[in-house]
Amino acid sequence: MAIRKVARLGHPVLRQVARLVPADQITAPETQQLVRDLCETVIEYEGVGLAAPQVFESRRVFVMYAGVGEEEADAPSPVVWINPEIKPLDPEREQGWEGCLSIPDLRGLVPRHRRIEIRGFDADGQLRTVQYEGLSAVVAQHELDHLEGIAFLDRMEDFRTLSFLKEHERYWLPREAADES
Ligand code: NI
8 A cells, every 4th residue: 555646736646537447456466555655645635636647647547435424434444446337316516615635725616417326347347336315426527537638726716716715714714604694
């Protein structure tokens, strides 16, 4: 196991379309090592998801915390998705704040589908289909984008929301809390 260095925006690996993992290589030591490293790295940097291109491996693998912010999931382990595909279950998109370990300290509003179905392999090579909503759906869409060479900035509709983390917490969050009350 190893904590990997995280590629930052501007590195070409983040703009490549990642390669499929051949089915017979999912359980191979190299892929298993990558999965373990992704899990260890996302924990170390306190991310909610991390895709293989972010650790300089252009392969269709990501890990994410499902159920983040939801009551039933206290301290879940990262969920592994290999060769995932996503189908929106709700045509509507909702704006939500996103950040990215490859774009440190920035937050921006990004439109995402509220509900999705994701289908792909787990680390044991088992094919799974799961439905996500809320933050889990957002994270899955964000991580899948990394496999296509897309950053959350590319999805933003209004760059006036782009904020450094401290300013986001200081100016945007209180405004939203006031709007909700
Ligand atoms: Ni990201």
